[in-house]
Amino acid sequence: MNLRQFENIYFLGIGGIGMSAIARWFLAKGFAVAGYDKTPTPLTQKLQEEGAQIHFEDDVNLIPGSFLEMKAKTLVVLTPAVPKTHTQRQYLEQQGFTIMKRSQVLGLLTADQYLIAVAGTHGKTTTSTMVAHLLHHAGVSTSAFLGGISTDLGSNLLLPAKDEDRALAVVEADEYDRSFLTLHPDIAIVTSTDPDHLDIYGEKEALVESFRQFVSQIKPNGFLILNHTADQSIAEAVHPSVKIIRYGLEGEELAAGEIKIADGSMKFFAQGWNFQLPETALQVPGFHNVENALAAVQAVSLAGVSAQEIANGLAVYTGVKRRFEKVWTDGKRVYLDDYAHHPREIEAFLTSVRALYPKKKLRVVFQPHLFTRTRDFLEGFATSLSLADEVWLLDIYPARELPIEGVNAKLLFDKLPLANKRLLKKEEVLAALAKELDFAVLATVGAGDIDTLVPEIKAFMEEQNHVLE
Structure with a gap:
C-alpha cells in the first residue's frame, strides 16, 4: 500500500x-x-x-x-x-x-529503509533513543520513531535532515499485541524477554515465541544484538547468515569494563564485535543504562559510526523523559522520576539509586499499572519495592482493563515486607509530603498517570527549599 x-x-x-x-x-x-x-x-x-x-x-x-x-x-x-x-x-x-x-503503518514507513529495531519487555525506549541520538549526533541522516520523549531531541520523532530516501530508520519495536511482527530489521536489538503482557500472551512461552518470530524477520546478513538475560532460544530462529552478538556488563562478546560511578555519571570502557570504546562518561545513571548503552553503541558501530564519534555522542546524551529522570535537587535532597512498571525494571532502577545515593533514606511513591500485571507479578513487585526504605503505594492504574475482583493496591501492600509503608490516593500525596519531609531521595515510579504529580511535586520541593532558606 x-x-x-x-x-x-x-x-x-x-x-x-x-x-x-x-x-x-x-x-x-x-x-x-x-x-x-x-x-x-x-x-x-x-x-x-x-x-x-x-x-x-x-x-x-x-x-x-x-x-x-x-x-x-x-x-x-x-x-x-x-x-x-x-x-x-x-x-x-x-x-x-x-x-x-499503528504497527502496520510503522512497517510501511520503514519498509524501504535500513532499519534498526529495538525490542524487549523493558529497556527498549532508552536503548532506541540512545541509538537515534548517537546517529543524529554523528551526522547520520536518520528517522526515528520512539516510545518516549528524548530530552536531547525534545520529541519522540526524529526526521532526517537530508538524503531522506537513504536515511537509516530507528524504531522501538513493541511486543504488545505482537506489533513488532510488521518489522523486518537489518539490525535487531533484544534487551529482555521477561514475562509481561500475559493478558495478551497467556504464558511466557507464547511471549518468547513472538520474539522468535520477530528475530526470524531480520534480513539476511543482518545482526541480532541479544542481551544475555533474554531467552537464548530466540537466537535459533534467525536466518543462518545473521550474526548474533550477545551482550552484558561482563563476560560477553559485547561487554563493559571498569564501571565507575563519579559525580552522578557512569564511567566505563566497552569492547564489542568490531570496535573498542575508550572510557566514556554516561550522564544517565544506572547499571542497566550502561547495558542499554552497550547495545546502542554496537548498533551504531555496525551502521558505520566511529568509536570516537560514539564516545562524543554518549558524553552529551541526556536521556528520556521519565527514565531515571532527575527532576529536582538542592544538593541535600533529590527527586527522581521513573517509568518502571515491571518488577525487574523496578529492581534495576532502585539498585542503581542505592549505588548512586548510598546510605540515604529512599522513599518511593509507586503506582501499579494494570490489574493483570499486579496479579501476575505480585511477589516480584513486593521483593523489588523492598529495596526502598519506605513505600507509598497508590491505587492501581487500570489503563485498558476492567477491575479484577480481589486485585487491588491493598493486596500488594500486604505483601510488602517493609515497616514503613502507606496506602494513599494520588491526590493525597502532596499533603502527605508536606507533613513528612524526612527523606534524602524521593522517587515517583510507574507507567500510569503518576506523571501528572511530577510538576506539582517539583514545585512543592522548590517552594519548600525556598522557605527553608
Whole structure:
C-alpha cells in the first residue's frame, strides 16, 4: 500500500506515545491529521499546536466532515488500546474506511529503509533513543520513531535532515499485541524477554515465541544484538547468515569494563564485535543504562559510526523523559522520576539509586499499572519495592482493563515486607509530603498517570527549599 494515496489521517488513540510519533510524521509531511483520545495531555496539546485537530469525546460527529466525506482519501490508524465497543471505531469499520493498526503503518514507513529495531519487555525506549541520538549526533541522516520523549531531541520523532530516501530508520519495536511482527530489521536489538503482557500472551512461552518470530524477520546478513538475560532460544530462529552478538556488563562478546560511578555519571570502557570504546562518561545513571548503552553503541558501530564519534555522542546524551529522570535537587535532597512498571525494571532502577545515593533514606511513591500485571507479578513487585526504605503505594492504574475482583493496591501492600509503608490516593500525596519531609531521595515510579504529580511535586520541593532558606 502507498500511503501517499491518502490525504487525511485519522487516529483513534492519538495521544499514545507511539501513535503521536506517527501523527507527527504525517503532520511533517503535509497530511491533514485529526484524532480522538480519552483525555488531554501535554502530548495532545503539543500535537494540537503542531496542527492536529483533536477531541476527547467518543462522538462520530466530532470527526472532521472532510475526513468522513473523502472515504477513499482517509486512512484510519488504530491503537489496540481502543476497544471494539468504541463508537467511532464501530462506525468507521461499518462504513468501510481503510483502517490499519499503528504497527502496520510503522512497517510501511520503514519498509524501504535500513532499519534498526529495538525490542524487549523493558529497556527498549532508552536503548532506541540512545541509538537515534548517537546517529543524529554523528551526522547520520536518520528517522526515528520512539516510545518516549528524548530530552536531547525534545520529541519522540526524529526526521532526517537530508538524503531522506537513504536515511537509516530507528524504531522501538513493541511486543504488545505482537506489533513488532510488521518489522523486518537489518539490525535487531533484544534487551529482555521477561514475562509481561500475559493478558495478551497467556504464558511466557507464547511471549518468547513472538520474539522468535520477530528475530526470524531480520534480513539476511543482518545482526541480532541479544542481551544475555533474554531467552537464548530466540537466537535459533534467525536466518543462518545473521550474526548474533550477545551482550552484558561482563563476560560477553559485547561487554563493559571498569564501571565507575563519579559525580552522578557512569564511567566505563566497552569492547564489542568490531570496535573498542575508550572510557566514556554516561550522564544517565544506572547499571542497566550502561547495558542499554552497550547495545546502542554496537548498533551504531555496525551502521558505520566511529568509536570516537560514539564516545562524543554518549558524553552529551541526556536521556528520556521519565527514565531515571532527575527532576529536582538542592544538593541535600533529590527527586527522581521513573517509568518502571515491571518488577525487574523496578529492581534495576532502585539498585542503581542505592549505588548512586548510598546510605540515604529512599522513599518511593509507586503506582501499579494494570490489574493483570499486579496479579501476575505480585511477589516480584513486593521483593523489588523492598529495596526502598519506605513505600507509598497508590491505587492501581487500570489503563485498558476492567477491575479484577480481589486485585487491588491493598493486596500488594500486604505483601510488602517493609515497616514503613502507606496506602494513599494520588491526590493525597502532596499533603502527605508536606507533613513528612524526612527523606534524602524521593522517587515517583510507574507507567500510569503518576506523571501528572511530577510538576506539582517539583514545585512543592522548590517552594519548600525556598522557605527553608
